[in-house]
Amino acid sequence: MQHIAQSIVKSKKSAFEIFMERGYTFFSDLARSRSVRFPERLYEAIKRNALGNKVKLVEVKTDEDRVLLKAEKWEEFKKKLAEVKSPDEREVFSVLKDEWHKKLFTILSKAGAIYFHAKSKNWELDYDFIEELEEDSSSPTAVGDEEL
Numbered sequence: 001m002q003h004i005a006q007s008i009v010k011s012k013k014s015a016f017e018i019f020m021e022r023g024y025t026f027f028s029d030l031a032r033s034r035s036v037r038f039p040e041r042l043y044e045a046i047k048r049n050a051l052g053n054k055v056k057l058v059e060v061k062t063d064e065d066r067v068l069l070k071a072e073k074w075e076e077f078k079k080k081l082a083e084v085k086s087p088d089e090r091e092v093f094s095v096l097k098d099e100w101h102k103k104l105f106t107i108l109s110k111a112g113a114i115y116f117h118a119k120s121k122n123w124e125l126d127y128d129f130i131e132e133l134e135e136d137s138s139s140p141t142a143v144g145d146e147e148l
Contacts, residue, residue, distance in 0.1 A: 026100075030043055043068065047068055054135060057071065057134070059130070061131070062111035064110055078125075081105070083095050085121045089109075112126065
């Protein structure tokens with residue numbers, strides 16, 4: 001799997017343009033890249049630009065990684081995962097064919113942010129790790145968060 005940073009060097013596209021084409025970025029990919037000096041800044045810039053362009057985002061934050069996804073990509077992942085009616089990860093990976101699907105599942109699984117519900121035979125997500133973002137008049141906020 002090519003990393004965003006490697007793609008930037010090869011194609012001379014901005015990280016934001018690559019994000020918009022792919023629909024996702026993993027912070028760990030940015031951090032591992034030798035061509036990205038400040039991965040935190042780049043990640044936040046992609047997020048700001050996307051929100052500034054009214055792109056609905058989903059951000060997954062675990063201790064292991066952070067993932068920024070366009071809302072459609074998040075829906076695609078959830079739809080694929082809903083096809084799996086087994087707790088067997090081999091079956092999960094046979095349905096989640098794209099590498100980024102597998103990587104996202106692994107990150108969520110290691111964090112305990114996803115689990116198989118035996119009664120309903122579905123994979124369930126813990127939304128404590130998942131935030132839906134959209135731009136509002138002042139700054140990005142979580143969709144559905146109540147003001148105190």
